[in-house]
Structures are given as structure tokens and as C-alpha cells.
Amino acid sequence: xxxxxxxxxxxxxxxxxxxxxxxxxxxxxxxxxxxxxxxxxxxxxxxxxxxxxxxxxxxxxxxxxxxxxxxxxxxxxxxxxxxxxxxxxxxxxxxxxxxxxxxxxxxxxxxxxxxxxxxxxxxxxxxxxxxxxxxxxxxxxxxxxxxxxxxxxxxxxxxxxxxxxxxxxxxxxxxxxxxxxxxxxxxxxxxxxxxxxxxxxxxxxxxxxxxxxxxxxxxxxxxxxxxxxxxxxxxxxxxxxxxxxxxxxxxxxxxxxxxx
Amino acid sequence: xxxxxxxxxxxxxxxxxxxxxxxxxxxxxxxxxxxxxxxxxxxxxxxxxxxxxxxxxxxxxxxxxxxxxxxxxxxxxxxxxxxxxxxxxxxxxxxxxxxxxxxxxxxxxxxxxxxxxxxxxxxxxxxxxxxxxxxxxxxxxxxxxxxxxxxxxxxxxxxxxxxxxxxxxxxxxxxxxxxxxxxxxxxxxxxxxxxxxxxxxxxxxxxxxxxxxxxxxxxxxxxxxxxxxxxxxxxxxxxxxxxxxxxxxxxxxxxxxxxxxxxxxxxxxxxxxxxxxxxxxxxxxxxxxxxxxxxxxxxxxxxxxxxxxxxxx
Numbered sequence: 001x002x003x004x005x006x007x008x009x010x011x012x013x014x015x016x017x018x019x020x021x022x023x024x025x026x027x028x029x030x031x032x033x034x035x036x037x038x039x040x041x042x043x044x045x046x047x048x049x050x051x052x053x054x055x056x057x058x059x060x061x062x063x064x065x066x067x068x069x070x071x072x073x074x075x076x077x078x079x080x081x082x083x084x085x086x087x088x089x090x091x092x093x094x095x096x097x098x099x100x101x102x103x104x105x106x107x108x109x110x111x112x113x114x115x116x117x118x119x120x121x122x123x124x125x126x127x128x129x130x131x132x133x134x135x136x137x138x139x140x141x142x143x144x145x146x147x148x149x150x151x152x153x154x155x156x157x158x159x160x161x162x163x164x165x166x167x168x169x170x171x172x173x174x175x176x177x178x179x180x181x182x183x184x185x186x187x188x189x190x191x192x193x194x195x196x197x198x199x200x201x202x203x204x205x206x207x208x209x210x211x212x213x214x215x216x217x218x219x220x221x222x223x224x225x226x227x228x229x230x231x232x233x234x235x236x237x238x239x240x241x242x243x244x245x246x247x248x249x250x251x252x253x254x255x256x257x258x259x260x
Numbered sequence: 261x262x263x264x265x266x267x268x269x270x271x272x273x274x275x276x277x278x279x280x281x282x283x284x285x286x287x288x289x290x291x292x293x294x295x296x297x298x299x300x301x302x303x304x305x306x307x308x309x310x311x312x313x314x315x316x317x318x319x320x321x322x323x324x325x326x327x328x329x330x331x332x333x334x335x336x337x338x339x340x341x342x343x344x345x346x347x348x349x350x351x352x353x354x355x356x357x358x359x360x361x362x363x364x365x366x367x368x369x370x371x372x373x374x375x376x377x378x379x380x381x382x383x384x385x386x387x388x389x390x391x392x393x394x395x396x397x398x399x400x401x402x403x404x405x406x407x408x409x410x411x412x413x414x415x416x417x418x419x420x421x422x423x424x425x426x427x428x429x430x431x432x433x434x435x436x437x438x439x440x441x442x443x444x445x446x447x448x449x450x451x452x453x454x455x456x457x458x459x460x461x462x463x464x465x466x467x468x469x470x471x472x473x474x475x476x477x478x479x480x481x482x483x484x485x486x487x488x489x490x491x492x493x494x495x496x497x498x499x500x501x502x503x504x505x506x507x508x509x510x511x512x513x514x515x516x517x518x519x520x521x522x523x524x525x526x527x528x529x530x531x532x533x534x535x536x537x538x539x540x541x542x543x544x545x546x547x548x549x550x551x552x553x554x555x556x557x558x559x560x561x562x563x564x565x566x567x568x569x570x571x572x573x
Contacts, residue, residue, distance in 0.1 A: 252487075252491045253446050254446050254447075254449035254453055255446075255450045256454070259457070
């Protein structure tokens with residue numbers, strides 16, 4: 001299970017302030033903390049970043065990789081910021097991941113960047129027409145994204161299909177549609193397609209005390225369906241992945257297994 | 261088309277544990293493959309067999325295994341030298357049986373003196389074992405570890421009930437440590453974790469999953485050892501990668517088959533040959549399941565198993 005450590009988002013006040021002031025301290029502290037808790041990649045979410053996005057993404061990638069030996073997930077809708085980040089990404093610990101392309105024509109050129117910089121790309125299964133209604137619609141969009149990836153020269157093993165997790169509080173039915181979509185996505189190719197979710201969106205808008213509970217149980221269900229990766233807080237998920245690995249026989253049980 | 265053997269690759273590796281000092285120091289473990297699978301990877305060290313001796317005369321051993329040592333076993337120093345010089349022992353395991361409260365109940369100081377005397381007479385690696393009385397072993401092994409300071413011995417056995425004191429003694433005096441649990445792979449892992457959480461380097465451990473003799477639960481030991489080794493190699497479980505010990509002699513030479521006289525059991529054949537074969541067979545099974553260190557008693561059983569190791573490695 002690949003955890004993409006999610007705590008470096010412009011939405012968080014402390015991170016936003018550090019980004020504005022180019023203060024490396026908080027950024028590196030969070031990156032290290034996510035890495036130590038088991039993250040295999042660090043998400044750098046700079047938002048739309050319309051002004052100075054190129055500089056900001058480059059600064060984020062180099063600031064993170066200066067202290068953590070992991071690839072970075074470049075998370076922005078600004079494609080020139082993405083390209084700037086890809087140029088400075090150090091891929092000795094793994095390929096970068098672009099978040100994201102979709103079935104919206106405006107997002108097609110992202111695949112060009114993937115091919116040009118040998119990066120992995122998240123394919124978000126939404127189109128211009130709005131949210132997919134169910135798992136089948138997500139799979140249909142996934143098929144289009146896969147065809148387009150091949151056309152642009154991005155190998156299918158570099159695509160992570162994202163079924164778009166929605167809020168349980170407002171879109172309860174989608175929780176099960178997403179579970180089903182994770183299963184369907186894998187059946188669309190041999191070897192199975194990789195999958196990723198933005199996990200914490202399930203509990204967006206829920207009371208603070210409920211959020212970790214919703215996130216963790218949902219994560220366990222998705223893992224059981226074969227989920228490859230999750231953008232999530234590595235600290236919050238450490239117990240879940242360790243317990244899952246013990247229950248699935250991937251690691252040997254000992255009373256102290258959570259401390260390992 | 262030529263035959264091509266299919267090969268497994270493993271993600272983990274057994275730690276290499278160095279014991280003893282000087283020219284006769286030895287290495288245990290270090291391989292990244294299942295036992296004797298040298299065609300799949302590297303096996304830098306052969307399994308080591310230690311001759312078992314004890315601090316009191318072996319009157320508790322069957323006569324056939326007392327016999328080879330009858331001229332020396334009254335004195336642990338002479339016994340140790342005999343094993344090293346006459347039998348070419350590559351290592352010696354000194355069991356401080358005389359410290360057991362139900363035996364001579366010797367003090368830790370007396371045990372420490374025995375350790376010192378034995379060490380000054382030999383130059384092969386020494387394994388220092390308590391009497392397997394969890395409570396008494398703690399002070400005995402502390403004194404023994406101090407007496408053997410910097411000779412890079414293996415001390416043991418640390419068990420769930422007494423590990424803290426023994427771990428601290430091994431750490432303070434630069435020894436390796438045997439961690440023993442009772443035929444339970446999960447408790448074996450847990451003990452290794454607890455010991456390393458005290459600051460003891462996991463690469464200085466030797467795991468004893470508890471031995472048993474052929475016909476008396478050998479398949480349990482075999483299975484636990486095999487699963488420990490698979491966790492180490494295929495799951496790269498860092499807590500399960502120490503080399504393993506099989507304490508063969510003490511389990512084999514107390515069973516009926518190793519001592520019942522031929523007059524009582526005519527179909528079982530010669531008693532001495534039977535006992536030797538029993539010890540060698542038990543040891544062989546445990547080598548195949550992953551033991552890197554064996555503690556054995558009869559010189560002819562050891563000779564047979566060493567020959568087998570030579571041929572298999």
C-alpha cells in the first residue's frame with residue numbers, strides 16, 4: 001500500500017503561510033513526519049497557483065526532497081507549474097506523480113507532461129459534464145482516459161485511476177460506488193490498473209471526532225478491494241495498514257506489531 | 261534443451277553473527293536463501309556445531325554419551341580442552357547446570373569462576389547457558405557475562421520471564437544473546453521486539469524457538485523454525501532475521517529411544533548406535549529447517565552431522 005502523505009496542502013493555514021513566506025521549516029517538518037510514519041510519496045498541493053505557481057512548485061519539490069528520500073506527487077491545476085516542478089524533481093527514489101488528468105479536454109495536455117518527463121499520472125474519472133453517477137460511469141470514463149494515455153505515450157502502468165471519493169455526509173451512495181469502481185478499474189487491464197483515492201474527502205464536512213473513524217474504516221474497505229495508493233495522512237493510516245498486513249498474512253503477528 | 265533449475269529470489273537475509281575472538285572466531289548465518297539453497301544465493305557460513313559440556317559431572321546423561329568423556333568430565337576445564345584439542349570442536353557450550361536450585365544450587369560467583377577457568381583454557385567460541393531456571397539464570401548469567409567480558413560469547417537463554425537482566429548483562433559485556441520462546445512463532449517475534457526495544461542490537465541475537473527430539477515433537481520445532489526463516493527471507497521481517505539455535509543434545513538424550521537397553525527392546529537394535537543415530541537425525545532435520553547453531557553431545561553424532569554439512573554446503 002502506497003500512502004501519499006497529504007499534509008502539505010495550501011488549504012492548511014500553517015502550510016499556506018509557509019508557502020507564502022517560503023519558510024522551509026514547517027514544510028520539511030511535515031514531510032519528514034509523513035515519511036517516518038510510512039508515507040512512500042509526499043503530496044505537494046499548491047492549489048490553482050495562478051501567480052508564481054512555477055516558482056512555488058519548484059520550491060516545494062526541492063524543499064521536500066532536500067530532507068526526504070521520496071518522490072513527490074505534484075498537485076495543482078496549473079500545468080506550467082507542474083512542468084516546472086517536474087523539471088527539478090529528483091527521480092532516484094521513484095517517478096513523480098502528477099495530480100491529475102481527467103476526461104475534461106482542458107486536462108488532456110497533462111498527459112503530454114507525463115510522457116515528456118517520464119512521470120506517473122493520476123486519471124480522475126470525471127468529465128466536463130460533472131460528477132459520474134455510479135461505478136459503471138466511472139469505468140467508462142476510465143476507459144477513455146486509458147485510451148488517451150496510450151495515444152499520448154504514457155504507459156498504462158504509469159496511470160493511477162482515481163474514482164473520486166465524495167463526501168459521505170452529502171453523497172452517501174457514492175461511498176459504495178467508489179468501492180465497486182476500485183474493483184472494476186483493476187479488471188480493465190492485465191496487469192491490473194493501479195488505483196488511488198483522495199481518502200479524507202470521504203469525511204469532509206463531518207465533525208472532527210468522526211473524521212479519523214470514517215477515513216480509517218473506509219480505507220480498510222478499499223484496501224480489501226485492491227486499492228494501490230491513497231492520498232492520506234500517514235499517521236492516521238499507520239495502524240490500519242499494519243493491522244491489514246497482519247490480517248492478510250503479509251507480516252507476522254506479534255503483540256507489539258503496531259510499534260514496528 | 262538443457263535443464264534449467266527454477267530459482268527463488270528472497271527479499272530478506274539472515275544476520276551474520278560473529279562469535280569468539282581471534283583466529284578461531286566463527287560466523288553464524290549471513291545467507292539470503294533457505295538452508296543449503298546455495299544455488300539460489302549466497303551462503304557465506306556453514307552451520308556450527310558446539311560440543312555441550314557442563315559444570316558438574318554428567319551423571320544425568322545416559323551412559324553411552326557419558327562414556328566418550330569419562331576421563332575428563334569431572335572437570336569442566338579438562339572437558340572443554342578435550343573437546344577443543346582431541347575432538348576438534350569448533351565451539352563449546354558450557355551449561356551451568358550446577359547452579360539449578362534442585363541440583364547443587366551453586367552461587368553465581370562459583371559459576372563465574374568456572375566460566376573464567378574454561379575460557380582461559382580454550383580459544384574456540386564459548387556459549388554460556390544457565391540451568392534453564394528462569395529466576396536463578398538471571399543472577400548466574402549476569403555474573404557469567406562479566407567473567408567472560410569481551411570474549412564475544414553467546415549467553416542465554418533470555419526468556420520472557422527474565423530477559424531484562426540478561427539482556428542488560430549481554431549488552432554491558434559485549435556478548436551475543438540467545439532469545440528463547442516456547443514453540444510459538446508470534447511469541448518469538450514478540451521477545452525479539454522487546455529485547456531490541458531495550459536497545460539491544462537485533463543483529464547480535466540468536467533465536468532459540470525451543471528444540472524437541474525426533475518422536476517427541478520435532479515437527480513442531482521444525483515448523484516454527486521453517487516459518488521464522490520464511491518470514492525472514494520472503495517477508496523481509498527484520499525482527500525474524502537472527503540465526504537460529506537448535507539445542508539438540510539435551511532433548512535427545514533424555515528420551516527412551518536413546519537409552520532403552522537392547523535386552524529390553526531387541527527389535528530396536530544396539531543402544532549406542534541407536535542413540536547416536538537419533539541425535540544425528542534430529543540435528544539433520546533441524547539444519548534443514550534453518551538452524552545455524554547446534555548444541556550436541558555425542559562425538560560420533562557430531563562427526564556424522566559435520567560430514568553431512570561438508571557435503572551439502
